Amino acid sequence: MRSVIWSFPTVLCLMSGIPALAQDQVRVNPTDPQPTCTMCPGTYIPSSEIEGYANKALAEKLLDQQMRDIDIGKAHIGIGRVHRGRLDRPAPDSVAEHDQISEVYHVLSGAATLVLGPDIVNRQRRPATLRTVVEFNGPGNNGSEVRGGIAYDIKAGDVVVIPAGTGHWFTRIEDHIDYLMVRIDPDKVTPLKSEAQSQEYLSKPAPRGE
Template sequence: MKALLRFPLLAALPMLLPAVAAAQEGGRSTTATDVTKAEIDTVLASPDGGVDRQVKVVDIGHGNVAVGILHRGPTPADGTITGIIHHRVTEVYYVTSGGGTLTTGGSLVDPTPRAPDSLSVQVLGGPSDAGEGRGGRSRQVSVGDVIVIPAGVFHGWSAIEDHVTYLSVRPDPQGLLPAGYVNPAIR
């Protein structure tokens, strides 16, 4: 148990194994793909790309796994929680810098579907709805924390004082995200 507290990523692995196993049933990948710290840093530092920047999307046989890096600045002080629901793609966050209050669960008020041809749907997270969240569970997260957000679960940041930067691993067993995608900043 102490090892799980020291290494939070170990605690998340049992939750990821079924998705990885299901993704490999239909085919077997024969190579590993590296996503280096230098690549992540380059994508994060690139002037284009917004908050959410996909680094790579890897074909793992039957389905894909995407790795992205996200950086968010301070949230408005009005208490509004805006966020998103990805209908078919799970996300696993690993906080690398900063922190804030993350809210998950609950529901969207007047959800707005993301355009099917948007970067958000095509490359980042598949079909999604965005808007203001209500209810759910809020908690403080910081460097080293791992959060598993299943497909269909609302998630948004209700308070960030300075910034939060986090890696997002996105198991995609349905192959919705573009296998072979590499961020233009590292091509």
């Protein structure tokens, strides 16, 4: 009879039921840097859904809404839709700052004056139980003004990048401003929100509270 000698790695593969080649196929171009989000799907948000959030903001007098919160491996990415009405002068202590989450605005319509800067006067810790803190932009502070801040007149088509820790302060809004919000959350402090959760949110009145 012919004897058969099995190597230890081969025995392990047979025992696990996984071919040795399949283990290598998990890695894409094994000698190259690997994707930081392994086999992650893409996310598509149709314009009809974005419009649904716009309509809901007007109908229910909502300011900020989170459409999705997506795990991209090393971070979460939040996609929000924000509507702000006319503002002749800033409300007291309306400077906002987020400790861990950076934001990108893409202005869809309207115009406003937005002041940016890291030197925030009269910092006040935002309550950890606020809905916006828990679900949208994580822990941070409010303040009374931005010392040495730069004022930008922003309008439809403009993009604004606000790093974590930078104060942002609307001091004037002509009639309204609507913008798409991208929140970059490397510490994953905000909860994920799927398409199904988004549709459920749109199907009934939104929770109230800040």
